[in-house]
Amino acid sequence: MAKKPLVEVNEEYEQLYGFKMPERYVFKARQGLDHGIVKEISGMKGEPEWMTKFRLRALDHFLKKPMPAWADTELLGQIQFDAIYYYLKPTEKKSENWDEVPEEIKRTFDRLGIPEAERKFLAGVSAQYESESVYHSMREDLQKQGVIFLDMDSGLKQYPDIVKQYFGTIIPPADNKFAALNSAVWSGGSFIYVPKGVHVELPLQAYFRINAEKMGQFERTLIITDEGASVHYIEGCTAPTYSSESLHSAVVELVAKKESKLRYTTIQNWSKNIYNLVTKRSVAYEGATVQWLDGNLGSKLTMKFPGVYLMERGAHGEVLSVAFAGQGQHQDAGAKMIHAAPDTSSVITSKSISKGGGRSSYRGLVKVYRGAERSKSTVRCDALLLDPDSRSDTYPTMEIDEQKVSIGHEASVSKIGEEQLFYLMSRGLTEQEAMTMVVNGFIEPFVKELPLEYAVELNRLVQLEMEGAVG
Amino acid sequence: MSEPLLAIENLHVTVEGKEILKGLSLTLRAGEVHAIMGPNGSGKSTLSFCLMGHPKYVITQGRMRYEGRDIGTLPPDARAKAGVFLAFQYPTAIPGVTIANFLRTALKSVRGGEVSVKEFRQLVKTQMKTIGIPDAFMNRYVNDGFSGGEKKRLEILQLAVLQPRLAVLDETDSGLDIDALKVVAAGINALRSAERGILLITHYQRMLNYITPDHVHVMVDGAIVKSGGSELALELERQGYAGFRPAVAPAA
Numbered sequence: 001m002a003k004k005p006l007v008e009v010n011e012e013y014e015q016l017y018g019f020k021m022p023e024r025y026v027f028k029a030r031q032g033l034d035h036g037i038v039k040e041i042s043g044m045k046g047e048p049e050w051m052t053k054f055r056l057r058a059l060d061h062f063l064k065k066p067m068p069a070w071a072d073t074e075l076l077g078q079i080q081f082d083a084i085y086y087y088l089k090p091t092e093k094k095s096e097n098w099d100e101v102p103e104e105i106k107r108t109f110d111r112l113g114i115p116e117a118e119r120k121f122l123a124g125v126s127a128q129y130e131s132e133s134v135y136h137s138m139r140e141d142l143q144k145q146g147v148i149f150l151d152m153d154s155g156l157k158q159y160p161d162i163v164k165q166y167f168g169t170i171i172p173p174a175d176n177k178f179a180a181l182n183s184a185v186w187s188g189g190s191f192i193y194v195p196k197g198v199h200v201e202l203p204l205q206a207y208f209r210i211n212a213e214k215m216g217q218f219e220r221t222l223i224i225t226d227e228g229a230s231v232h233y234i235e236g237c238t239a240p241t242y243s244s245e246s247l248h249s250a251v252v253e254l255v256a257k258k259e260s261k262l263r264y265t266t267i268q269n270w271s272k273n274i275y276n277l278v279t280k281r282s283v284a285y286e287g288a289t290v291q292w293l294d295g296n297l298g299s300k301l302t303m304k305f306p307g308v309y310l311m312e313r314g315a316h317g318e319v320l321s322v323a324f325a326g327q328g329q330h331q332d333a334g335a336k337m338i339h340a341a342p343d344t345s346s347v348i349t350s351k352s353i354s355k356g357g358g359r360s361s362y363r364g365l366v367k368v369y370r371g372a373e374r375s376k377s378t379v380r381c382d383a384l385l386l387d388p389d390s391r392s393d394t395y396p397t398m399e400i401d402e403q404k405v406s407i408g409h410e411a412s413v414s415k416i417g418e419e420q421l422f423y424l425m426s427r428g429l430t431e432q433e434a435m436t437m438v439v440n441g442f443i444e445p446f447v448k449e450l451p452l453e454y455a456v457e458l459n460r461l462v463q464l465e466m467e468g469a470v471g
Numbered sequence: 472m473s474e475p476l477l478a479i480e481n482l483h484v485t486v487e488g489k490e491i492l493k494g495l496s497l498t499l500r501a502g503e504v505h506a507i508m509g510p511n512g513s514g515k516s517t518l519s520f521c522l523m524g525h526p527k528y529v530i531t532q533g534r535m536r537y538e539g540r541d542i543g544t545l546p547p548d549a550r551a552k553a554g555v556f557l558a559f560q561y562p563t564a565i566p567g568v569t570i571a572n573f574l575r576t577a578l579k580s581v582r583g584g585e586v587s588v589k590e591f592r593q594l595v596k597t598q599m600k601t602i603g604i605p606d607a608f609m610n611r612y613v614n615d616g617f618s619g620g621e622k623k624r625l626e627i628l629q630l631a632v633l634q635p636r637l638a639v640l641d642e643t644d645s646g647l648d649i650d651a652l653k654v655v656a657a658g659i660n661a662l663r664s665a666e667r668g669i670l671l672i673t674h675y676q677r678m679l680n681y682i683t684p685d686h687v688h689v690m691v692d693g694a695i696v697k698s699g700g701s702e703l704a705l706e707l708e709r710q711g712y713a714g715f716r717p718a719v720a721p722a723a
Contacts, residue, residue, distance in 0.1 A: 418526070423563040425547035426523045426556075427573075427629065428580030434548075437576065441567030441612070 012464050013298075017238040018271050019111065021104040023212045025130070029087040031214070035059060038184050041087045045153055045187075048160060058173035058183030065177040072330050075301040079275055084216040084247050086185045088130040094151065096137050105129050112238065114207050121453055123202035124149045128219060129209050131187040142200060148193040149204055152220045155191025162193060166222055170253040170281050170309075178277040178303075182218045182251040189219030189250065194229040194260075203232040203265075203451060210239035210246055210274070221252040225260035225288075232263040234454065238298075241271040245300065248274055254282035256290045258312075263291045267454060269461055270298035272329060278304045281336075286312035293449055294321035296331050297461050305363060307336030310344035310375075317346040322446045322458075324465050325358030325390070334363035334395075339375040339405075350381040351443055354390035355465070361392070366407065367399040374404055381411040384442050386435065388415075436466040474539045476501045476637055476668040477522075481533035484514075484521050491517040493693035494533065499668045499686075501636070506671040506679060506704060509690035510712040515672045516560060518690075519641040522670075523557040524550050537637060551581055556635035558626040560642040565613040570625065571595075573613045574632055581633050598631040602658045619646035627658040638662065639670045644678035656681030676708040692717035 027044065029037050038059050042052040067076050095101050098115050109115060109127050118125040124138030126149070133151030142149070148159065156163045173183035190206045210217050225231055239246060248270065256262040262282070270276055276299040282290040292306035308317025319335035337346035352360035362381045383392035394411050416438055424434035440447070440459055447455045477499040484492035491514045499505050509515050521528040522535065524547040534541050542550055565573065574595060578586050599608065604624055614622050623643055630638055640659065644652055659682055663669065671684060679687075679701065687703040688695045689712070696715050697703065 417563065419563045420565055422523075422525050422547060423559065424565065424573075426551055426559075427577035427633070428548050428551035429576060430548050430580075431546070433576070433580070437568055437573070438565060441565050444567030444612075 012467060013271065014241060016464070017112070017269060018241040019108075020240040021108055021211055024102065024104065025088050025090055025212075026092055027087075027089040028085060031085055032082045033059070033084070033086050033185065037086055041185060041187065044089070047156065050164065051156065054168065054173070055184050055186075058180050061174045061180035062177060062184055065180060067177060071303060072301055072332055075275075075330055079245065079247065083214050083244070085212065085214055086216045086218070087187060088212055088215060089132050090129045091132070091134050094133050094154070095135050098135060101135050105134055108209060108211065109135070109207065112207065112209070112236075117205065117453065121202060121451065122205050123200055124204040126151055126190055126206040127209070128188045128206065128217075130212055130215060131217065133188050138204070145198050146195040147198060147200060148191065150191045152189040152191045152222065153187065155222070159191070159193070162224070163191065163222065166224065166253065166255055168253075170255070170283055171251050171279050176279060178249045179251050179279040182220060182249050182279070185216070186218045186220035186251065188217075189221040189252075190223070190233070191221070192223040192231065192233065194225045194231045196226040197228045198226075199229065200231040203234045205234045205236070208235065208237040208248075210237075210248065213242045214244050214246060216247040216249070219250045221250065222255075223253075223262060223264070224255045225257060225262045227258045228260055229257075230261035232265065234265040234267070236267050236269070238269050239271045239274055242273050245273050245275060248276045248278070250278045250280075252278070252280040254290060256282060256284045256288035258285050259287040261289045263293065264306075265293040265295075265450065265454070267295045267458060267461075268297060268299070268302070270302075272298060272300055272326075274299045276302040276304070278302075280304065280306040281309070282307065282317070283309045283311050284315035284317055287314040289316045289318070291318040291320070292335070293446065294319065294333065295446065295458055296321065296323040296333055297465060299329065299331075301330045301332065303332045305334045305336055305365075307338065308346065309338045310340060310346065310372075312341045313343050315341065315344045317344075318348075320347075320349045320446055320449060321351070322443045323350075323352040323360050324462065325352065325354045325360040326465060327356035327358055329358045331358070331360040332363060333361070334365075336365040337367070337377055339366075339368040339372040339377065342371065342373045342375070344372060345376040346378070348377075348379040349445065351446060352381075352383045352392055353386065353439055353442065354383070354392050355386035357389040357391075359391040359393075361395065362411075363395045365397045365399070368402045368405050368407070370401040372402050372405070375402065376406045377408070379409040382442070383413045384439065385413065385415050386439075432466065436463055439466060473500075475499060476538060477670070478536045479533070480535070482521070482530065482535060483532035484517055485529050485531055486517060486527055490531070491693055492521065495690070495694050497688065497695060499637075499670060501668050502665040503686065504663060504669040504671065504682065504684045505686045505688065506673060506684040507688045507690050507695070508673055508676070508704065508707055511674065513690045514693040515674075515690060516641055517693075519557055519560075519639050519672055522639050523547050523555065548580065551635075552583065554581075554636035556630055556633055556638045558623075558630055558638065558640040558643050560645065562614045562622045562626055564615045564617070566615045568613050569610050570613055571609040574629065577629065578632060581635075595628075595632055598628055601661065602628050602631065603654045604628055620648065620651045623647055623651070623655055627655050631658060631662065634662075636666060637668045637670070639672065641672045642674060643671070644673055644675065652678065653681060676704045679704045689715050691715045
């Protein structure tokens with residue numbers, strides 16, 4: 001099968017997501033990174049001293065730490081850290097009304113459908129443009145119930161005690177090179193606290209948009225569900241396509257207290273010049289459930305391994321992820337489940353699709369500590385290769401220090417079946433339509449977990465990715 | 472006489488370099504039901520795949536015309552759109568794709584236009600009732616974890632919904648118990664019409680107890696060695712295939 005050039009896919013991406021607006025800022029840090037820039041960011045934000053120190057220590061870790069040797073060192077080695085702009089403040093103030101948001105930024109989010117989604121089915125929205133949140137709102141009834149949903153900077157200002165108690169405790173700056181980088185230059189992201197027993201029925205959504213070239217976006221998110229509470233948080237992200245690379249490196253920390261439920265959904269759709277190097281981790285206490293739903297489309301290299309530390313009896317963790325790797329892309333994704341208490345359970349379901357020479361990897365860790373009796377873990381990885389040039393690797397690690405456990409691991413790699421295509425084509429579908437249908441079926445276990453609107457969007461994104469799959 | 476619906480002339484087909492069909496000819500007119508009977512390995516399934524355009528099957532000689540047009544080089548979807556349908560002997564599972572989604576997409580494709588949800592529902596509901604398929608079927612994934620009988624019923628449902636002009640049924644009777652066979656046969660009989668041609672490919676005579684063909688052909692070693700009326704099937708049932716020699720004798 002002859003392949004159409006990838007550029008046609010990008011053209012479509014360009015129209016829908018990859019469009020550019022003129023760069024605008026009230027402040028832009030100079031290129032590159034050093035202690036001076038970190039101090040400048042912290043100073044502009046008017047942060048407490050502990051945070052400035054936290055940032056500076058983190059920068060030292062970043063500068064000291066080598067690149068992870070186990071990762072895709074070839075692509076990581078191409079990152080030009082000195083060429084990146086680490087902080088760009090687009091506006092003077094954050095708005096709670098879309099009409100107050102500067103015109104080109106508002107137009108961007110309009111095109112991405114954010115205000116419309118907010119009206120239709122969201123409980124709250126945060127929109128980040130470059131380094132700062134530019135729009136923020138939440139339904140009044142939730143505010144009355146004591147739910148906090150702010151951008152991280154405002155969270156630090158308004159709730160310094162809660163932030164200080166948790167910030168960097170689940171992912172310390174020294175955890176890895178990119179967590180250190182984020183800790184040094186973080187800006188924006190979400191801060192959410194759901195009080196005891198409060199159920200946020202509709203999702204809260206944050207949207208992260210990079211517009212400028214050679215931009216670094218480093219949002220920082222902290223979500224706490226108190227006892228018996230529940231929330232569903234959704235993040236989306238896109239960027240224009242540039243010939244130069246941009247860097248997105250987030251840190252996300254989740255705390256699910258006793259009997260609470262926390263679901264974190266990502267529909268990532270970065271342009272293909274973005275390095276997406278993200279650290280996501282959660283702790284789940286007694287009887288709590290944390291679910292990561294992770295849809296990874298786009299980007300040049302994604303490294304993301306959401307984790308759940310199951311700290312107390314009965315805690316449950318899930319990671320359900322889908323990755324789509326096209327030409328020139330590497331989706332290096334996976335999950336970590338740490339069983340540190342008895343009667344804990346975890347489920348990892350990873351689905352990857354590789355096409356046009358793209359590469360996807362599953363990298364996972366299941367660890368069961370001694371004493372975590374009756375722990376259960378199920379890992380299932382399915383990879384679908386759409387052509388012989390594409391690649392899929394599985395790197396599962398199991399560290400089981402307890403005898404009384406039940407651990408299952410299944411992995412499959414399949415090529416898109418000639419018989420499946422023939423069957424569908426015999427019913428009138430073109431080869432392209434048949435392939436798309438098989439791929440959509442393959443990711444159905446993921447899609448059916450999403451709210452309807454996101455399921456529709458994800459299917460559309462997959463359709464976009466599939467264009468040009470058949471010559 | 473008018474143009475035959477299907478005219479196969481001296482068809483030679485190879486699969487992965489091996490010749491399976493060796494000069495097969497067959498003429499089928501609209502309104503007729505033909506049965507092709509033959510032992511295992513005679514090339515029956517090759518014929519059905521070749522008619523539908525499976526990429527593995529290569530025509531090396533001869534041709535097949537559908538409505539007067541040579542379809543030998545058309546991809547399967549173009550043949551489906553032109554009105555050709557194959558009920559598979561071993562239908563493929565498409566995990567994650569619901570029958571509702573699959574059937575509606577297929578119907579839109581062969582019709583070449585939108586099909587409203589309402590029309591689709593009505594159409595499918597009626598047909599499902601006839602074929603004895605429960606409503607809950609629509610939300611199951613295509614052939615995924617289906618029993619042999621369920622798969623065959625789904626093939627007949629597709630046939631009934633898509634309403635092709637030429638239906639090729641490859642061993643649709645195999646793996647069915649007698650009750651299922653009756654239901655499936657009734658479904659096929661309901662589709663007999665003056666505009667439609669049906670080609671039944673089968674190993675055994677038993678389906679022909681419920682569907683009476685206009686013509687029966689015996690296929691041995693890639694070619695048709697004898698043709699006759701429906702009585703030929705009964706003759707086969709009595710005598711078996713042993714009495715039939717390949718059409719092409721080895722070169723002397």
